[in-house]
């Protein structure tokens with residue numbers, strides 16, 4: 464498919480977050496895009512939003528994910544870029560666990576729900592509409608700390624295990640999509656340490672020059688999506704395009 468002016472339709476899930484909003488902004492000022500769906504829990508429609516932006520509010524309930532996915536696929540049958548940027552590391556009632564003693568059912572469930580279960584439900588809901596897609600590139604925000612092979616520090620039990628589970632879910636999906644939706648490419652993406660609400664309490668030890676601006680990461684991710692077409696594989700890549708060990 465040619466990606467000349469106005470040929471691309473994109474979707475960002477988690478478009479209110481630091482990285483998600485940077486991607487939605489980037490795409491909506493990129494003349495190759497005619498539509499950019501921005502899905503978020505809260506939608507404050509800015510009248511100055513660039514024209515391709517279409518905001519949708521969601522509570523990420525199972526039924527609503529299915530409904531929104533159908534609407535998006537019906538109105539954008541040529542959907543060819545998707546970024547799922549949902550995630551949480553800390554909240555009012557939880558923080559990354561330093562020790563086994565800190566594990567609690569409610570916070571583990573919440574961290575797994577947002578980092579793993581919701582992204583997988585979104586892929587599940589979108590896939591029916593992507594069966595005949597000639598080219599759709601999907602990046603899901605994961606993290607290097609979800610790598611089992613790279614884990615030398617331990618800790619952060621819920622977040623690490625949720626991202627590892629996400630990677631496994633995406634791997635299963637890539638195997639299934641190679642049969643069911645051959646035009647779909649899946650990327651599990653580590654953005655580096657990015658200056659957003661998620662990383663804010665943990666930025667102190669980050670080496671100089673290694674705390675990235677969300678727009679820098681959005682540019683990197685846009686480049687990766689442009690460069691990777693369907694090959695039946697899940698790629699686990701960092702912001703520099705380097706593979707991460709599983």
Ligand SMILES: NC(=O)c1ccc[n+]([C@@H]2O[C@H](COP(=O)([O-])OP(=O)(O)OC[C@H]3O[C@@H](n4cnc5c(N)ncnc54)[C@H](OP(=O)(O)O)[C@@H]3O)[C@@H](O)[C@H]2O)c1
Nearest residue numbers: 477478479480481482503504549550604656657659661662
């Ligand atoms: N920042 C980093 O250094 C870093 C490093 C490695 C990986 N990542 C990953 O990058 C992704 C984006 O993170 P970010 O840095 O942009 O963080 P962020 O600014 O906190 O954005 C995360 C987004 O996730 C969604 N979310 C959070 N809590 C939710 C809840 N209870 N229910 C439903 N959705 C919820 C929200 O989307 P809406 O506001 O649109 O509803 C939120 O804005 C995450 O998967 C994160 O794990 C980030």
